[in-house]
Amino acid sequence: xxxxxxxxxxxxxxxxxxxFGLAACGSGNDESSAPVTTQTTETQTTEAHTTExxxxxxxxxxxxxxxxxxxxVVVQVIPITVKGGRPVGGIQRPVVKKGRKVAIVxxxxxxxxxxxxxxxxxxxxxxxxxxxxxxxxxxxxxxELELHHPDAVLADVTVKP
Amino acid sequence: MTLVAHxxxxxxxxxxxxxxxxxxxxxxxxxxxxxxxxxWRHPLLPRxxxxxxxxxxxxxxxxxxxxRVVLQAVSTALLVLVFTTAxxxxxxxxxxxxxxxxxxxxxxGVPFLxxxxxxxxxxxxxWRAIADGFVWLWERSGREARPLAPYPRALGRWPGAVAxxxxxxxxxxxxxxxxxxxxxxxxxxYTYIALFxxxxxxxxxxxxxxxxxxxxxxxxxxxxxxDERDGRVVVRWPLSGLAGAEPTPGAIAFVAVMLGSVxxxxxxxxxxWQNLIADVEGPxxxxxxxxGEWLVTGVNLAGLLAGTAVVAAAYxxxxxxxxxxxxAPRSLTHEFVLGLVPIAFVYEVAHYFSLxxxxxxxxxxxxxxxxxxxxxxxxxxxxxxxxAPLSPNSIWYVQAGSLVAGHVAGLVIAHERAVExxxxxxxxxxxxxxxLGLMVLYTVGGMWLLSRG
Numbered sequence: 001x002x003x004x005x006x007x008x009x010x011x012x013x014x015x016x017x018x019x020f021g022l023a024a025c026g027s028g029n030d031e032s033s034a035p036v037t038t039q040t041t042e043t044q045t046t047e048a049h050t051t052e053x054x055x056x057x058x059x060x061x062x063x064x065x066x067x068x069x070x071x072x073v074v075v076q077v078i079p080i081t082v083k084g085g086r087p088v089g090g091i092q093r094p095v096v097k098k099g100r101k102v103a104i105v106x107x108x109x110x111x112x113x114x115x116x117x118x119x120x121x122x123x124x125x126x127x128x129x130x131x132x133x134x135x136x137x138x139x140x141x142x143x144e145l146e147l148h149h150p151d152a153v154l155a156d157v158t159v160k161p
Numbered sequence: 162m163t164l165v166a167h168x169x170x171x172x173x174x175x176x177x178x179x180x181x182x183x184x185x186x187x188x189x190x191x192x193x194x195x196x197x198x199x200x201w202r203h204p205l206l207p208r209x210x211x212x213x214x215x216x217x218x219x220x221x222x223x224x225x226x227x228x229r230v231v232l233q234a235v236s237t238a239l240l241v242l243v244f245t246t247a248x249x250x251x252x253x254x255x256x257x258x259x260x261x262x263x264x265x266x267x268x269x270g271v272p273f274l275x276x277x278x279x280x281x282x283x284x285x286x287x288w289r290a291i292a293d294g295f296v297w298l299w300e301r302s303g304r305e306a307r308p309l310a311p312y313p314r315a316l317g318r319w320p321g322a323v324a325x326x327x328x329x330x331x332x333x334x335x336x337x338x339x340x341x342x343x344x345x346x347x348x349x350x351y352t353y354i355a356l357f358x359x360x361x362x363x364x365x366x367x368x369x370x371x372x373x374x375x376x377x378x379x380x381x382x383x384x385x386x387x388d389e390r391d392g393r394v395v396v397r398w399p400l401s402g403l404a405g406a407e408p409t410p411g412a413i414a415f416v417a418v419m420l421g422s423v424x425x426x427x428x429x430x431x432x433x434w435q436n437l438i439a440d441v442e443g444p445x446x447x448x449x450x451x452x453g454e455w456l457v458t459g460v461n462l463a464g465l466l467a468g469t470a471v472v473a474a475a476y477x478x479x480x481x482x483x484x485x486x487x488x489a490p491r492s493l494t495h496e497f498v499l500g501l502v503p504i505a506f507v508y509e510v511a512h513y514f515s516l517x518x519x520x521x522x523x524x525x526x527x528x529x530x531x532x533x534x535x536x537x538x539x540x541x542x543x544x545x546x547x548x549a550p551l552s553p554n555s556i557w558y559v560q561a562g563s564l565v566a567g568h569v570a571g572l573v574i575a576h577e578r579a580v581e582x583x584x585x586x587x588x589x590x591x592x593x594x595x596x597l598g599l600m601v602l603y604t605v606g607g608m609w610l611l612s613r614g
Contacts, residue, residue: 085446091439093432110447118171118548120255139549142173150446153439156432158175161553 075101075134078155082108085150092145092155096137104133104145104155112149116157119143169260169339170520173430174611175553177560182612185561186605189568193597196572197590204581206404206574212388212397220394233290240287240352242531247345251533254339255523258531263344264332266524269517271374272381272509279389280382282375283368288355289375292364308363317370317410320358322418324351324373326469329422333429334461336454376415380502384570403499403574404581413473413498419505420603421469423512427610429464472603476501479599486595487588496582497596500575504603507567511560511611515551522546560611568604572597 076096081088096102106114111125116133118141123131125147133145137159145155177185214220222228239262247259254260274281283289296306331347332338358367368375382388383402388395428434441460445453480494522544529542536542575596576589583589 086439086443091435120171139172140553141175141549143171144173150450152442152446153435156435160175 075103078102078104078157080104080106080145080154082106082111082147082152082154085110085147085152087152087154091153093158094155095158095160098137098140098159098161100137102135102137102157104157106131106133106145106147106154108147110150111147111152113147114154115146115148117144117146169254169264170516171255172515172519172548174515174556174560177557177608177612179612181557181561182608185565185608188565189601189604189608192565192569193572193601196569196576197593197597200573200576200580202580202586202589204404204577206398206401206577209398210401210404212395212401214390215394215396217393220392223394224389224392229284232284233287233293236285236287237290237294240291240348244345244348244352246531246533247341247348250341250531252341253533254341256530256533257341258524258527259341259344259348260339261520261523261527263348264339265517265520268332269509269513270521271378272506273517275378275381276384276506277386278382279385279387280379282378282382286368286372286375288352288359288372289364289368292356292359296364308366309361312362312366312370315410317412318376318415319411320371321373321376322411322415324354324371325377325415325418326422326465328373329418329425330462330465333422333426334458334465336457336461370409370411377419380416380419381506383499384503384506400503400570400574403502404577405499406495406578406582407498408495413476413494416498416501416505417469417473417476420501420508421472422465423505423508424472424607424610425465425468426512427607427613428468429461431610431613434464475599475602479595482595482598483592487583487592489592493582493592496578497575500571500578500596500600501603503567503570503574504600504607507563507570508607510563510567511607514559514563515556518550519546519548522550561608564604564608564611568600571600571603575600 076094078092078094078096080092104114104116106125107130108114108125109127113122113124114131114133115122116135118139119135121133121135123133125131140159140161143157143159144153145157146152147154243259243262246257250257250259271282271285274285299306328351331343335343337343355367355372358371361367362371369379370376384400385402386397386399388397388402429438438457438460442453442457445456476498477494480492480497483489483497484491484493523546525541526544526546529539530536531538572593576593579589579592579596580586583592
């Protein structure tokens with residue numbers, strides 16, 4: 001009886017270790033191979049919501065052409081449209097790398113102010129004209145961009161380390 | 162309206178990366194099975210719980226009247242201050258002391274203090290302080306202070322569970338929890354209930370059963386290495402205060418609210434829930450924003466209730482399974498409930514640790530300018546908090562590490578109880594399979610919630 005329970009426990013332990021260990025290794029590998037593809041995946045996933053101005057096309061072209069300027073200023077633009085007090089296409093979820101300059105451009109038909117939590121940036125909304133929130137992504141974490149009066153969450157901005 | 166859960170705060174943690182989630186879960190499983198085979202066979206905690214009495218003068222200093230009176234006076238003054246700021250101060254939650262004080266300094270600070278130092282809330286509770294002061298005055302006038310009625314035994318900790326659930330509902334279900342005016346209303350109502358409870362049933366009874374915060378902090382304090390016994394400070398093994406059964410009615414409900422509310426806090430921040438809330442409110446946002454907010458509150462409340470119910474059902478199910486495996490003559494539900502206390506505590510640590518560290522810093526400037534009127538009472542109004550004091554990596558390790566540690570602690574407590582109530586070692590071991598499954602479920606579930614974006 002005891003021996004049987006012992007075997008069952010032992011095999012369960014081994015099974016669990018193997019399963020989770022493998023899973024962990026698998027995702028560990030993903031993680032380690034991620035940096036190589038970060039640039040492209042980031043552009044792909046954020047393409048729908050964001051456009052990169054003056055972004056170098058290094059990762060897509062085989063040979064980067066020599067740049068006259070040593071370091072171009074890269075600003076990640078996140079456009080958001082508000083119709084009827086709601087973000088068009090649902091709550092936006094842009095991902096930004098830490099240290100990057102970001103410009104959130106909100107075009108809203110209603111509302112008084114837009115407010116980015118954490119960074120605590122507040123800008124007045126003028127209907128028909130874009131509202132720009134510019135900041136450098138220095139704090140990692142997730143931050144909500146809210147419209148006030150009427151209130152709505154427009155975006156959940158992730159700043160990755 | 163805000164989707165930032167847990168009351169107040171601007172920075173939210175990044176989700177725990179998947180590899181850490183899998184490693185954490187693997188460690189939990191392996192640790193569980195190793196513990197199951199190697200733990201002690203005879204009850205151990207009662208002996209460790211006895212502890213050692215601290216020196217006479219230390220006990221007199223810590224538990225003596227002077228310190229208590231000072232603490233109670235400060236705490237009462239703080240309650241009055243926070244209530245007043247909530248009532249008449251600036252309405253911006255970040256300019257007003259009340260929201261940060263209630264949801265961060267108090268709500269997260271006191272659990273940590275209780276875990277480290279024992280039941281500090283006995284001396285820090287402003288409601289207890291007011292009641293003590295009232296009784297002192299009353300008795301000085303030569304009358305005897307007596308409760309109006311004996312506390313109904315059958316109620317047990319149900320009133321405390323309801324109070325805790327109400328607080329969780331305000332914090333997590335109501336769309337504007339950090340509005341100072343709403344807080345003023347909540348503080349007024351709760352103060353009234355707490356004082357009424359103490360007048361009606363006596364200070365001790367209500368503190369033990371009905372004052373939700375006191376019940377919660379007392380549970381956390383049972384893990385502390387310090388305790389009070391017969392007017393003396395006792396140093397004991399951490400966790401040893403959790404030995405024994407918890408037959409009080411409502412205890413399971415209370416612990417379920419503890420776990421369920423933090424679980425729902427995590428779940429309410431997932432993409433799925435946020436989108437659901439936006440969809441519910443969407444059609445009303447322009448024309449009838451009030452109605453939209455009530456709908457959101459209703460949906461959140463349903464989620465909070467469901468979270469609590471799921472936690473409770475899982476526990477009751479595991480207990481029923483354990484009873485069936487060992488043919489126990491009576492229900493085991495009261496035997497293992499204290500094993501969930503460490504898990505509830507680490508849920509809190511994992512979810513709120515960074516909020517406490519980041520948002521807690523705002524207490525210092527806010528104390529200088531509690532009403533948001535541009536004052537600088539303590540000269541600290543200009544302190545700029547560091548919004549990124551911890552790297553995401555260290556936050557993740559604290560989150561995963563505390564969940565694993567709480568899991569092991571919970572197993573140890575449940576195992577201890579099993580060897581105490583089942584004289585046959587075989588039965589003790591078998592009764593723990595269900596408990597182990599339950600705790601793996603809680604811990605991995607908690608970690609999964611942290612890894613959701």
